Amino acid sequence: MAASSATPVAGVLGAGGPRLAERVAAVDALVAVLAGAIDGPAGVRAAGLVASGGKRLRPLLTLLLAGDGPAAADEAGERSLRVAAAATELIHVATLAHDDVLDRAPTRRGVPTIWSTDGAEAAVATGDALLAAAFEAVSRDARPEVSAILATAASSLAAGELMQRADAFRLDITVERYEQRVIGKTAALFEAACRLGAIHGGVDAELAGSIGRDLGIAFQLLDDLLDIEGDPAVTGKARGTDLLDGTVTLPLALAAARDPEFAAVKLRELDEPAAAELCDRLIASGTCDEVRASALGRVEVAQAAIAALPGPEGRRQALALAARALVDRSA
Numbered sequence: 001m002a003a004s005s006a007t008p009v010a011g012v013l014g015a016g017g018p019r020l021a022e023r024v025a026a027v028d029a030l031v032a033v034l035a036g037a038i039d040g041p042a043g044v045r046a047a048g049l050v051a052s053g054g055k056r057l058r059p060l061l062t063l064l065l066a067g068d069g070p071a072a073a074d075e076a077g078e079r080s081l082r083v084a085a086a087a088t089e090l091i092h093v094a095t096l097a098h099d100d101v102l103d104r105a106p107t108r109r110g111v112p113t114i115w116s117t118d119g120a121e122a123a124v125a126t127g128d129a130l131l132a133a134a135f136e137a138v139s140r141d142a143r144p145e146v147s148a149i150l151a152t153a154a155s156s157l158a159a160g161e162l163m164q165r166a167d168a169f170r171l172d173i174t175v176e177r178y179e180q181r182v183i184g185k186t187a188a189l190f191e192a193a194c195r196l197g198a199i200h201g202g203v204d205a206e207l208a209g210s211i212g213r214d215l216g217i218a219f220q221l222l223d224d225l226l227d228i229e230g231d232p233a234v235t236g237k238a239r240g241t242d243l244l245d246g247t248v249t250l251p252l253a254l255a256a257a258r259d260p261e262f263a264a265v266k267l268r269e270l271d272e273p274a275a276a277e278l279c280d281r282l283i284a285s286g287t288c289d290e291v292r293a294s295a296l297g298r299v300e301v302a303q304a305a306i307a308a309l310p311g312p313e314g315r316r317q318a319l320a321l322a323a324r325a326l327v328d329r330s331a
């Protein structure tokens with residue numbers, strides 16, 4: 001299982017017990033099968049994309065919330081859990097194929113993007129096919145709420161991304177606006193993953209959803225920080241790529257609201273060295289530390305909700321470790 005064994009998530013598997021490790025491996029295989037079953041060149045590209053790595057965080061959350069709940073009772077329930085978990089990953093990978101077109105990204109996870117090797121049409125078609133494959137897979141589930149949860153998330157992903165595009169190159173982004181964007185483009189799918197797990201684990205859907213939402217917001221805040229502070233050798237991309245494509249994230253938005261020098265930055269004129277220098281100035285301004293504190297605060301809220309989950313201690317422990325791994329990641 002290439003994806004999870006090479007990441008901090010590996011520690012979670014130990015805590016989650018043998019059943020979790022088996023399910024994670026089965027879901028990883030299912031993701032590959034569903035992507036590979038897509039017809040034509042899009043199938044080949046989709047299979048390559050899902051095989052290129054990824055932490056499989058969203059399916060992991062589904063499986064963790066499911067725990068040893070009612071899903072364990074029969075084979076159909078087990079299958080339905082695996083399909084739901086796999087669908088969250090397929091949707092996530094679909095958004096990445098689309099995002100690379102919008103970002104004009106040459107590489108992702110250190111691998112050339114479909115956009116860069118085969119063009120925008122091929123990348124969009126691959127993302128579309130992955131999205132369709134996810135919905136086709138869950139459409140066989142007798143419970144309509146499974147498709148509904150994922151459809152709500154997919155709409156939010158698109159809306160969040162469109163908001164971000166509408167905000168491109170704007171330095172006057174409020175914290176509230178930024179948060180709305182992040183809930184849409186990232187946290188909504190984390191929330192959906194947890195809600196799907198809750199269906200199978202007999203957990204309150206709202207409690208599960210709030211855990212996913214808080215972890216998703218924290219994940220994106222930390223992801224944005226990696227773009228500014230991360231080691232390119234580890235992240236696989238140059239520092240300041242968000243700034244170069246006009247994506248103003250919270251550290252710069254906060255700095256621009258307080259300091260006229262940041263508010264006067266000409267983002268359209270940045271080149272790579274200037275973007276890296278702006279990253280250094282942002283780190284020195286203290287706003288990165290502020291954003292990190294905010295992310296850690298979100299994780300603490302999620303940890304408190306995790307501690308309040310009913311049922312076996314193993315589920316709480318594994319989820320708490322997963323939340324911790326999210327904070328500790330460096331790529």
Ligand code: FPP
Pocket residue numbers: 094095096098099102103127131154155157158161185186223
């Ligand atoms: C990666 O994050 C991108 C996202 C979290 C979401 C992108 C969403 C879309 C393109 C909408 C497509 C919607 C559907 C339903 C297919 P990032 O851009 O912050 O980070 P990265 O580019 O550096 O990975």
Ligand code: MG
Pocket residue numbers: 099100103
């Ligand atoms: Mg992007």
